[in-house]
Amino acid sequence: DIQMTQSPSSVSASIGDRVTITCRASQGLDSWLAWYQQKPGKAPKLLISTASSLQSGVPSRFSGSGSGTDFSLTITSLQPEDFATYFCQQAHTFPITFGQGTRLEI
Amino acid sequence: QVRLVESGGGVVQPGKSLRLSCAASGFDFNSNGMHWVRQAPGKGLEWVSIVSSDGRNKHYADSVKGRFIISRDNSKNTVYLQMNSLRPEDTAVYFCAKDEGYSGILDNWGQGTLVTVSA
Numbered sequence: 001d002i003q004m005t006q007s008p009s010s011v012s013a014s015i016g017d018r019v020t021i022t023c024r025a026s027q028g029l030d031s032w033l034a035w036y037q038q039k040p041g042k043a044p045k046l047l048i049s050t051a052s053s054l055q056s057g058v059p060s061r062f063s064g065s066g067s068g069t070d071f072s073l074t075i076t077s078l079q080p081e082d083f084a085t086y087f088c089q090q091a092h093t094f095p096i097t098f099g100q101g102t103r104l105e106i
Numbered sequence: 107q108v109r110l111v112e113s114g115g116g117v118v119q120p121g122k123s124l125r126l127s128c129a130a131s132g133f134d135f136n137s138n139g140m141h142w143v144r145q146a147p148g149k150g151l152e153w154v155s156i157v158s159s160d161g162r163n164k165h166y167a168d169s170v171k172g173r174f175i176i177s178r179d180n181s182k183n184t185v186y187l188q189m190n191s192l193r194p195e196d197t198a199v200y201f202c203a204k205d206e207g208y209s210g211i212l213d214n215w216g217q218g219t220l221v222t223v224s225a
Contacts, residue, residue, distance in 0.1 A: 001168070032209075032210065034211050034212070036151075036212075038151075042217075043201055043215035043216060043217050043218060044143075044151065044201070044212075044215055045215070046211070046212060046213050046214075046215075049206065049211045049213070050211070055213070087150065087151055089151075089153075089210075089212075090210075091209055091210025091211050092210070094156070094165040094210075095153060095165065095166070095167045095168065096141075096153040096156070096210050097153065098150060098151040098152070098153065099150075100150050101150045101151075
């Protein structure tokens with residue numbers, strides 16, 4: 001199975017800050033990587049597919065980059081609603097696997 | 107808009123069975139793969155299974171292979187997860203999710219149903 005390792009596990013930031021979360025895969029994914037946002041008690045929400053494709057309705061302060069084994073999610077100018085947990089997920093090979101999550105705290 | 111509504115969760119004893127359902131609406135159900143993903147209390151996301159749009163192709167996580175069965179009824183716009191030989195470690199919120207096609211990208215999620223396996 002492909003192992004997904006996110007870092008950091010948690011990060012503290014302030015409104016208006018820029019934050020970058022990284023995700024490393026144990027083998028190459030091409031661009032088959034997605035990022036999800038999850039708020040407490042809610043379902044995950046797809047933010048970015050195929051490494052850098054922003055989903056419709058997702059603010060442009062979110063961006064994704066990378067290919068192969070190293071990927072990142074960047075949020076510029078943090079807003080109050082961005083404080084949540086973020087997961088990466090590889091869609092290259094079954095079984096699908098997720099990173100362990102990054103909790104973004106104020 | 108896409109709507110996915112899970113049902114069937116509850117408290118069940120170890121070794122017993124439970125069937126989850128996910129009713130879908132707002133898109134052409136016949137065109138998309140469907141997934142189940144679970145999340146144990148306070149933990150991360152664990153992918154469980156996928157079924158292709160025509161129901162012929164299925165994949166499972168190793169942790170549930172041989173115990174869980176995914177299926178779908180396209181006439182009812184519903185996907186199912188039959189869970190057998192349940193273990194305490196299967197306790198989780200189970201989410202149903204729609205695939206973009208059959209890409210492994212989960213573009214819409216239900217709100218989840220809680221399954222608790224306990225004596």
